[in-house]
Amino acid sequence: MITTSWYAIKGFLEAASLASVFFTLMPLIAPYWPVRKVPGPPTIPLLGHIHLLSRYGPDVFSVLAKQYGPVFSVPAPILGHPIHQRGLMFSNGTQWPTMRNTILSVYQPSHLSSLIPTMQSIIESATENLPTWSEDQNEEGEEDFIFSELTLKIASEVIGKASFGFDFGLIKKPSSEVSLNEEDTIAKDFVKQHIYSTTKLKMDLKGSFSVILGVICPILQQPFQRIWERIPGKIDWKVNRSNHNLSSKLDQIVEKRAKNKDRGTKDFLSLVLNARESDHERLHKFFTPDYVSALAYEQLLSGAATTSFTLSTILYLVADHPEVEKKLLKEIDGFGEHDLIPTAHDLQHKFPYLDQVLREAMRYYPTSPLIAREAVKDVEIGGYALPKGTWIWMAVGVLAQDPKNFPEPNKFRPERYDPTCEEEKQRHPYAFLPFGIGPRQCLGIKFTTQEMKLTLIHLYRRYKFQHSPKMERPLALDYGIIYNFKYGVKLRVIKRST
Ligand code: HEM
Numbered sequence: 001m002i003t004t005s006w007y008a009i010k011g012f013l014e015a016a017s018l019a020s021v022f023f024t025l026m027p028l029i030a031p032y033w034p035v036r037k038v039p040g041p042p043t044i045p046l047l048g049h050i051h052l053l054s055r056y057g058p059d060v061f062s063v064l065a066k067q068y069g070p071v072f073s074v075p076a077p078i079l080g081h082p083i084h085q086r087g088l089m090f091s092n093g094t095q096w097p098t099m100r101n102t103i104l105s106v107y108q109p110s111h112l113s114s115l116i117p118t119m120q121s122i123i124e125s126a127t128e129n130l131p132t133w134s135e136d137q138n139e140e141g142e143e144d145f146i147f148s149e150l151t152l153k154i155a156s157e158v159i160g161k162a163s164f165g166f167d168f169g170l171i172k173k174p175s176s177e178v179s180l181n182e183e184d185t186i187a188k189d190f191v192k193q194h195i196y197s198t199t200k201l202k203m204d205l206k207g208s209f210s211v212i213l214g215v216i217c218p219i220l221q222q223p224f225q226r227i228w229e230r231i232p233g234k235i236d237w238k239v240n241r242s243n244h245n246l247s248s249k250l251d252q253i254v255e256k257r258a259k260n261k262d263r264g265t266k267d268f269l270s271l272v273l274n275a276r277e278s279d280h281e282r283l284h285k286f287f288t289p290d291y292v293s294a295l296a297y298e299q300l301l302s303g304a305a306t307t308s309f310t311l312s313t314i315l316y317l318v319a320d321h322p323e324v325e326k327k328l329l330k331e332i333d334g335f336g337e338h339d340l341i342p343t344a345h346d347l348q349h350k351f352p353y354l355d356q357v358l359r360e361a362m363r364y365y366p367t368s369p370l371i372a373r374e375a376v377k378d379v380e381i382g383g384y385a386l387p388k389g390t391w392i393w394m395a396v397g398v399l400a401q402d403p404k405n406f407p408e409p410n411k412f413r414p415e416r417y418d419p420t421c422e423e424e425k426q427r428h429p430y431a432f433l434p435f436g437i438g439p440r441q442c443l444g445i446k447f448t449t450q451e452m453k454l455t456l457i458h459l460y461r462r463y464k465f466q467h468s469p470k471m472e473r474p475l476a477l478d479y480g481i482i483y484n485f486k487y488g489v490k491l492r493v494i495k496r497s498t
Contacts, residue, residue, distance in 0.1 A: 103275075103295065106268050107443055112450055113344035114266075118161050119451050120341055123458050126154045126171045130463065133492040144468040146488040148312040151455075155307040156191065156300065158451055163299035164253065165267035183256055190249035194300060197242050250293045258289065269296045299444075305482055306367045307448045311455055312489040313365040314357060316475060317412050319465040319491060324414060327353055329460055338461045347453045354453060356414035362434040364412055365475075367482050369397030371436050396433045405431035466492045 160168035228236035
């Protein structure tokens with residue numbers, strides 16, 4: 001049976017691979033692409049449907065957000081590709097406001113603060129035995145550590161607990177603590193399949209003939225894909241099989257949880273299932289089992305790689321800026337004894353410099369360099385006439401490099417976010433958009449900020465970090481729907497004496 005979750009998963013993989021193929025092929029295709037003129041002064045050349053408004057500065061975004069926010073929806077088709085529209089990320093927007101309001105409770109401060117012990121225990125288990133390096137160690141015996149792999153495990157495990165209520169088993173525990181029931185085993189197989197789909201298979205997809213064809217001639221992609229899916233060994237066949245496995249595991253998880261009436265309210269999946277079983281008939285209609293699977297899976301898709309990427313870039317950047325490291329360690333040490341776990345209130349108010357470091361790292365390496373909207377009717381924005389169906393790609397990454405808003409944009413300087421400094425006061429309010437903007441802004445902002453701060457405080461209380469000699473410069477990135485590291489962030493871990 002074809003399920004919504006299947007579509008959401010497939011959609012994500014295809015969108016991600018299409019985006020990376022797009023970035024690779026665009027410079028080659030651009031000169032031959034028919035350029036369409038939009039009527040109305042001043043004219044913007046549209047490259048097919050692709051349109052980078054960022055060139056025109058943040059003012060366009062403010063118009064978008066203030067006047068037209070509600071008429072924009074996340075585009076279902078990326079590059080004209082018929083991705084299914086019901087998955088959350090790819091939702092066409094008609095049902096989404098109801099969904100968003102319902103699941104918003106999961107992201108409320110009271111629920112988030114109750115997640116601190118869970119997050120903290122995952123962070124502690126994951127980081128207790130890091131391979132450390134000391135100055136007197138010779139180069140032969142040096143330990144290099146691919147930090148981005150660790151942060152991905154932490155971020156996935158946190159989502160596993162917070163969203164699915166499972167221990168995904170990505171972080172090793174003493175064998176005496178491990179006892180697997182049937183649900184744990186399904187959860188482990190599920191996350192293994194997820195990692196395979198979003199890493200190895202996604203990379204393979206760049207070599208998929210149907211995906212490349214989809215970029216050049218979207219109309220031909222589906223028919224070709226259908227043929228390739230039937231030929232064992234072809235990439236489309238592998239993707240199809242992997243999607244099927246992933247989808248059936250996810251459906252099993254949801255089915256088992258739905259049967260469990262003592263599920264409680266601790267994780268996202270249980271909360272959504274409780275909402276479905278509540279008295280609201282409308283919610284019952286919306287939250288079909290397939291939709292619940294897609295929603296839960298999207299937590300993993302949108303929350304793990306993004307958080308992991310940002311955490312790793314912070315460690316990478318701070319390791320390269322001793323003056324930032326010194327200031328940060330002073331703030332963290334000044335908070336209190338090293339075993340004092342900060343509360344949600346502490347995290348929000350007592351680490352202002354850590355806040356600035358986080359923001360500057362997200363400006364320097366934004367996880368989502370592009371955010372898309374589709375005009376659902378003809379609109380005029382900032383004097384530009386955009387016909388219905390136009391895709392508007394907000395290039396957050398380009399904005400974040402604009403020297404008008406970020407003087408010396410190539411410098412990593414967290415102090416630029418100090419609320420008392422002129423640069424911060426004068427900056428355009430929409431110049432910094434790492435979490436998007438408007439009614440479809442990231443739902444996980446508070447969740448991820450809490451998780452990242454807890455992780456960084458725990459790490460910097462115990463360790464300092466240096467770039468490994470094997471760390472490439474500049475950092476090599478893979479371009480897709482979100483950025484990723486080409487070769488990982490390789491660091492040396494140095495135990496702190498205090
Ligand atoms: C550093 C970490 C993260 C970054 C940089 C990030 C960034 C983003 C961005 C740019 C968007 C699109 C917003 C727009 O179109 O205006 C988004 C959407 C979303 N994010 Fe995040 N995100 C992060 C972590 C998380 C986490 C941890 C979760 C969940 C636990 C999450 C859940 C979501 C959801 C559900 C959406 C879709 C919202 C909608 O369509 O209405 N994100 N995120």
